[in-house]
Amino acid sequence: MAEPGRPQRVSQGIAGTPIAGTWPTGRTASAGGFAPAGFGAWPAIVGTLREWASAEAGSGRLLPWVPVAFGAGIALYFAADHEPVLWVVAATAVVLMLGAVLLRGNRLFAPAIMIAAVAAGFAVATWKTARIAHTVLAKPLYSVSLSGFVETRDIRERTDRFVLRITAMEAQRSDVKLDRVRLSVRKGTAPEVGSFVQLKARLMPPLSPVRPGSYDFSRDMFFQGIGASGFVMGAIAVSTPPDGGGLRLRYAATMQGLRDAIDARIRATLEGDNRAIATALLTGRRDAITTPVNDAMFISGLGHVLSISGYHMAVVAGVVFFAVRALLALIPGLAAGFPIKKWSAAAALVAAAFYLLLSGAEVATQRSFFMTAVVLIAVMVDRRAITFRTLAVAALIVLAVAPEALVHPSFQIFYATCVNGGGSV
Numbered sequence: 001m002a003e004p005g006r007p008q009r010v011s012q013g014i015a016g017t018p019i020a021g022t023w024p025t026g027r028t029a030s031a032g033g034f035a036p037a038g039f040g041a042w043p044a045i046v047g048t049l050r051e052w053a054s055a056e057a058g059s060g061r062l063l064p065w066v067p068v069a070f071g072a073g074i075a076l077y078f079a080a081d082h083e084p085v086l087w088v089v090a091a092t093a094v095v096l097m098l099g100a101v102l103l104r105g106n107r108l109f110a111p112a113i114m115i116a117a118v119a120a121g122f123a124v125a126t127w128k129t130a131r132i133a134h135t136v137l138a139k140p141l142y143s144v145s146l147s148g149f150v151e152t153r154d155i156r157e158r159t160d161r162f163v164l165r166i167t168a169m170e171a172q173r174s175d176v177k178l179d180r181v182r183l184s185v186r187k188g189t190a191p192e193v194g195s196f197v198q199l200k201a202r203l204m205p206p207l208s209p210v211r212p213g214s215y216d217f218s219r220d221m222f223f224q225g226i227g228a229s230g231f232v233m234g235a236i237a238v239s240t241p242p243d244g245g246g247l248r249l250r251y252a253a254t255m256q257g258l259r260d261a262i263d264a265r266i267r268a269t270l271e272g273d274n275r276a277i278a279t280a281l282l283t284g285r286r287d288a289i290t291t292p293v294n295d296a297m298f299i300s301g302l303g304h305v306l307s308i309s310g311y312h313m314a315v316v317a318g319v320v321f322f323a324v325r326a327l328l329a330l331i332p333g334l335a336a337g338f339p340i341k342k343w344s345a346a347a348a349l350v351a352a353a354f355y356l357l358l359s360g361a362e363v364a365t366q367r368s369f370f371m372t373a374v375v376l377i378a379v380m381v382d383r384r385a386i387t388f389r390t391l392a393v394a395a396l397i398v399l400a401v402a403p404e405a406l407v408h409p410s411f412q413i414f415y416a417t418c419v420n421g422g423g424s425v
Helices: 042-056 065-079 086-102 109-131 217-223 247-269 272-283 291-299 310-329 332-337 340-358 363-380 388-401 403-407 409-420
Strands: 009-012 018-021 141-155 159-170 180-186 196-204 228-239
Touching (some): 065 109, 065 388, 086 109, 109 388, 109 403, 141 247, 180 196, 217 403, 247 272, 247 340, 272 291, 310 332, 340 363, 363 388, 363 403, 363 409, 388 403, 388 409, 403 409
Parallel strands (some): 180 228
Antiparallel strands (some): 009 018, 141 159, 141 196, 159 180, 196 228
16 A cells, blocks of 8 residues: 555556556665665765875874774774684784785775784784783682792782782692782781792682673783682791792882882871872872772862873973973083983983883873873984874884773773874874
8 A cells, every 4th residue: 555645656567567656766776876866965975085085094194093993903802702813813914014015105005004903903912812821710719728929019908919920729629720819918918029928818710790891800810910819818928939030020029129118208208198199199009098088089080190191101201301401401511512302301211111110010101101202202303292193103002012901991081082182182
């Protein structure tokens, strides 16, 4: 039945039988088309999109899209149903990158480099997972005997926490062997970083997302090399280590000793949350801040100030840069005959690197350091420092070093804010 009020179209069917039609002839779509015939705006839309694509592929404008494509490849990896074969994705990425290089100067260069960047991001995420692959606890274990080196220590409000690199592990009715675990102890009883300890602990598998699509804590623990968490049962015995523990452990012990010395100096001057906040801004240790103050900071929208990121790194590098340049400018011989601006940028880069190591080199701090380093290096080589290329290069370095940063809220919020406020980047 035709709809009331709509004129019917009659056509001839088989053997001349009239067939009633209800679709107007002017609204039919051509075979293979994306829009109905008569949609006059379609050519204009296609032309505009082509114009935009040509502009973005122009000289100097393609680089900001490379980390976007690189991140898309990492996102594809995290969305994969099973673990890819490393040599296959690595070979594919190399071939596509070589193909993009060969197409340089060709009109196909822009899509080729974007496809190669996607493949490279996928390959880097696959390689990072394969490089840090370790055993993850699948079910709880009770009364597990552990021996190993203390790598990190966190002083919290009610309890302390440390990461143990396991050298020996014994559990009843289980032969699982873990590499590193994170354990909680009573406040004030955490062993020193670098010490070799023996203890008994109850271990639990990494915490899974509390609901589908929510934040995955187990993924963070996996990329940190931690296979389980738990708490210590009984006393912790410090004993003589079977070996030195390696250069990495000595470095961790040195940096922890420096953080403790800074905290002791602050403790001698300040008390309570004032001391905790000062320590957090200098060393990155935020666990000593009391819950009411911590909640008040986040409710007021100031919680990000406690995380060492772009603002803090810019302040440190900026103060060192201008202080060194001002001191060097006081010497006429240096100011007139030597590039003191470049010397000041080098000093600021060293200070920013030290601040990165002192704060624990978290993902947010790494991102801020790379952006600051790109700016300072640009000053040292006489290039423009504040451009979208700075943002793109920093994002590419962060994703190459830590591809798991793509799914962190801090990474997403930071770069979304920079892009939306691009006029000030």
